[in-house]
Amino acid sequence: MEYDVVIGLEIHVQLKTRTKMFTAAPYAYGADPNTLIDPVVLGLPGTLPVLNHAAVEACAKLGLLLACEIAEVCKWDRKNYFYPDSPKNYQLTQNEQPLCLGGQVEIELPGTSRNIQGEHRLVKLNRIHLEEDPGKLTHTAFDTTIDFNRAGVPLAEIVTEPDLHSSEEAVAFLNALIHLIHYAGVSDCDMEKGQLRCDANVSLKPAGSKTLGTRTEMKNLNSISNVRAAIEYEIARQTELLDAGESITQETRRWSAENGTSSSLRSKEEAHDYRYFPDPDLMPVRMDRARVAELQAALPERPYDKQRRYQETLDLPFTLTSVLCPDPKLCTFFEEALELHPAPKVIANYIANDLLRELSASAAHGESALSISDCPLTPAHIAELAKLIENGVITKQIAKEVFTTMYQSGNMPAVIVEKEGLQQSDNSDEIEALCREAIAGNAKAVAQFKEGNAKALNALKGPVMKATKGQANPATLDQILRSLIQSEA
Secondary structure (H helix, E strand, O other): OOEEEEEEEEEEEEOOOOEOOOOOOEOOOOOOOOOOOOHHHHOOOOOOOOOOHHHHHHHHHHHHHOOOEEOOEEOOEEEEOOOOOOOOOEEEEOOOOOOEEOOEEEEEOOOOOOOOOOOEEEEEEEEEEEEEOOOEEEEOOOOEEEEHHHOOOEEEEEEEOOOEOOHHHHHHHHHHHHHHHHHHOOOOOOHHHOOEEEEEEEEEEEOOOOOOOOOEEEEEEOOHHHHHHHHHHHHHHHHHHHHOOOOOOOEEEEEEOOOOEEEEEEEOOOHHHHOOEEOOOOOOEEOOHHHHHHHHHOOOOOHHHHHHHHHHHOOOOHHHHHHHOOOHHHHHHHHHHHHHOOOHHHHHHHHHHHHHHHHHHHOOOOOOOOOHHHOOOOHHHHHHHHHHHHOOOOOHHHHHHHHHHHHHHOOOHHHHHHHHOOOOEOOHHHHHHHHHHHHHHOHHHHHHHHOOOHHHHHHHHHHHHHHOOOOEOHHHHHHHHHHHHHHHO
16 A cells, blocks of 8 residues: 655754743753752752743744744643653643744755755644743663753754655755754754754654544654654554555654664653643743834844845855755855955855865864864955955966965965965966977867867866966967967968
8 A cells, every 4th residue: 555654843943042931040051960950950848930032032033033023912731740861750841822823934845966956845733832841851771860950951842744755855854943043043953962953743644644643653753864864764664564554553663763763752742641730839921012013023034035136136056055055154154255345156155165175174173073163264254255256366277276276374365475476377478389289289179169169178278277377367378379270270
């Protein structure tokens, strides 16, 4: 039988605030275990929660960027369960009245190659609600340790509708969502640090059926590659069971990246299992509509909107916009350089190719590439280099050399060109002499050019550019070569 795949994702995003959701206790990744705690975090008798308004605004800002409706009133509920990582034996969350309702995320499916833009579509969201993070359990062969540093950190839980239909769509959704969160500036989304965690609900139904199948929830997906692998595994597992005439059990399953398999963790709970009830210590929050309007007006341009603008108004190709637009800081760097010198393609090429290559090479062994925030160059460096090329002061070949020196020294390109004597040469007598040598040494290329193969001229240009160390004016060189060959005809 053919099956339709139905996937819904639940994404927990740690919001970047100085303090936790309901207490002034700070949070920082990597602190010594159980040092960022206080009586409220531990749920000691007599303690009362105090709302972190910055977390509410951060979640509202994210919701607006994801086209959610911001509720007039949201309230807090206790989700009751006993587990060692929850010191209070309940979690403060928003079950009945979440902060953000509905919404959508634009995704881009993979193109037929990395140089071709894929199809776009909108994925519907159900809600975004605020809650507090539990602590962290670390399991070893001999014991389990508990660190409550993470307990109480504000989380935005983003819940999609069952509107995804393959592992590729799920990965595209996560990538698009991470880019949007970076634009909102509310989280760093580092999955290795637990700042973004994903659960995947997967079900199969007979092709064309309107009735959803029984779903399972995949836990412990701590990387995008694990999300892809776990979904594909679960699709294959459920397909095998259904083809054998067996039924799917609604359950939560733990993914093992080491084994590439999942195992049953517990039967899937329903809402009544958690005995939700309104928290008696926290009042409902009425959202100030004027403040919501201010947040709406201050929203940044969305990544795919920016990409379309770059392609339509700056004539940048997909290969460049797909590199620039996911990173808001990279786009800011590009636009600041563009204000200094209007050469979008040249500037974008140097940023997307040369600059990112150097940042990657500068990273310590085994670490990820440096970000644009760590760059030793400013937009003015790139703009001036583009201007030197456009004005014919240096050739593109020399510009590559100037860029490397510029990155290593931090000097402006004009200073480097002047100091090292790299200006483009227009000495036609010198270039003509070198052209005659090239023509005499490559009769085959000359014959091919005479026969109509224009690219054969490159074989003659190469030796001249090498002899002049890349400083020969390309236009002068081309003109002299053509003139000399035509005079032989």
